[in-house]
Structure formats: structure tokens, C-alpha cells
Amino acid sequence: LIDADGNAFPVEKRMALCRCGASTTKPFCDGTHSKIGFQAAEKAVPESAES
Secondary structure, eight states: OBOTTSOBOOOOSSOOBOSSSOOTTTTBOOSHHHHHTOOOSSOSSOOOOOO
């Protein structure tokens, strides 16, 4: 995974992008949403089965 500046991020088995805007590790989720009470109206993408 490479950002717009060409910096590589270590790829982990599971990664999530921040949707609440409060993460300290943007663009990745750090779980802050649960501390600030963020609630999305709906899921960004539907659940999918891993193959």
C-alpha cells in the first residue's frame, strides 16, 4: 500500500479507513470513533465474504 507521496505503509491482515475524522492515525482507523460516540447512518460498503 503506497500513499500519494510514494511512502509505503506496512500491510496488515486487516486495515480500516477512518470515517469519523478523529483518528490520530489518519487515514487509518485507530478506534477513536468508539470513544467519541460516532455513529454512521449506514455502512460505507456492504459486508462481503472473504474467499
